[in-house]
Amino acid sequence: MEVYFYHPDFSNYTEDQILALEEDWRYFATGPKVWIVQTYIRLKKAGYPVIAISEPPKTGVVVLHYEQFTTFWNSAPSTRGIVTVVVRADRIENKFSDFEVLQNQHFADEKKLFFIPHWPQPNIIQRNNARGTTIKNIAFKGFLSNLHPILESDEWKQFLAQRNIEWIADGQQWDSLDARYDLINWNDYSETDLIVALRQDLARNYPDKPASKLINGWTAQVPCILGPEIAYQELRRSELDYIEVNDLKPLMVAVDHLINNPDVYQKMISNGISRAKEFSVDSIIERWGKLLFEKIIPQASRPVSKLYYSLSIGERRKFKQLISNS
Numbered sequence: 001m002e003v004y005f006y007h008p009d010f011s012n013y014t015e016d017q018i019l020a021l022e023e024d025w026r027y028f029a030t031g032p033k034v035w036i037v038q039t040y041i042r043l044k045k046a047g048y049p050v051i052a053i054s055e056p057p058k059t060g061v062v063v064l065h066y067e068q069f070t071t072f073w074n075s076a077p078s079t080r081g082i083v084t085v086v087v088r089a090d091r092i093e094n095k096f097s098d099f100e101v102l103q104n105q106h107f108a109d110e111k112k113l114f115f116i117p118h119w120p121q122p123n124i125i126q127r128n129n130a131r132g133t134t135i136k137n138i139a140f141k142g143f144l145s146n147l148h149p150i151l152e153s154d155e156w157k158q159f160l161a162q163r164n165i166e167w168i169a170d171g172q173q174w175d176s177l178d179a180r181y182d183l184i185n186w187n188d189y190s191e192t193d194l195i196v197a198l199r200q201d202l203a204r205n206y207p208d209k210p211a212s213k214l215i216n217g218w219t220a221q222v223p224c225i226l227g228p229e230i231a232y233q234e235l236r237r238s239e240l241d242y243i244e245v246n247d248l249k250p251l252m253v254a255v256d257h258l259i260n261n262p263d264v265y266q267k268m269i270s271n272g273i274s275r276a277k278e279f280s281v282d283s284i285i286e287r288w289g290k291l292l293f294e295k296i297i298p299q300a301s302r303p304v305s306k307l308y309y310s311l312s313i314g315e316r317r318k319f320k321q322l323i324s325n326s
Helices: 008-012 016-022 031-045 066-075 155-163 210-222 230-235 248-260 262-281 280-299 303-309 313-325
Strands: 004-007 050-053 059-067 082-087 099-102 111-115 138-145 168-174 194-197 225-227
Touching: 004 031, 004 280, 008 031, 016 031, 031 050, 031 066, 031 082, 031 194, 031 280, 059 066, 059 280, 066 082, 066 262, 082 168, 082 280, 138 210, 155 168, 155 248, 194 210, 194 248, 210 225, 210 230, 210 262, 248 262, 262 303, 303 313
Parallel strands: 004 050, 004 059, 059 082, 082 099, 099 111, 138 168, 138 194, 194 225
Antiparallel strands: none
């Protein structure tokens, strides 16, 4: 059973050009490109027998992004014999998929719904070790629409100014899935001393979001102060992993705590170096390989499964509804 990665953008490149995209980290600023194109490149380079496609195949396992599922389905002459592995990302459940990949553990059941961590930011430039335990630059790296208003408040700006700290909002507004982000430096942590990321609604736990900012911080050797999100909490083992805050006052207390306790700051860096190993590119490649070739293909190859997958995607959906109602 062949394993395909579907993305319409594959039609614009030769195979060699696709593999070379790994060097252009700004290309991977959107979900479908991160989850599909980047995963394909890394599995292919690791020796897995995966195939890039821009049109639906006749049969096989197809990995695709939630946002492109309808396009895929509508362009397929037939979905009989196709096993879909849909990357849900931060969308709702896809009721027509056969399997889903989730970016945190919250809804994972290891039967149909599988957790695989989001890739770390490509080509990360780690914090300059010569900066020691100084905290002079605090940064947010991401889409500015996600920033909580307190991080743009006069009180926050005054707090930082009093400590001679610069606030760097390294991002831009979200505009489209096809945008390229030429004015951001999401990979460069060389002069970053602390990451702060608080989303708009601190009362939510964001069960659909990944732990990317935390994993990137660990990888870049930069401590993080983050909001109360499920993806971060799932990974937390100690107070050295990150500091959680839910308002401006606790945020300012946390910053002062790290300024006044350089030993804690250094311990957070050392801890992050250790934790980052769990989410390295190689470890995530291994997770993908085991999911596709040791779980999904064996399951889809069973005689009873072959009969089920001989139905169209729509027929499978009706069959599952019938079973659940019986």
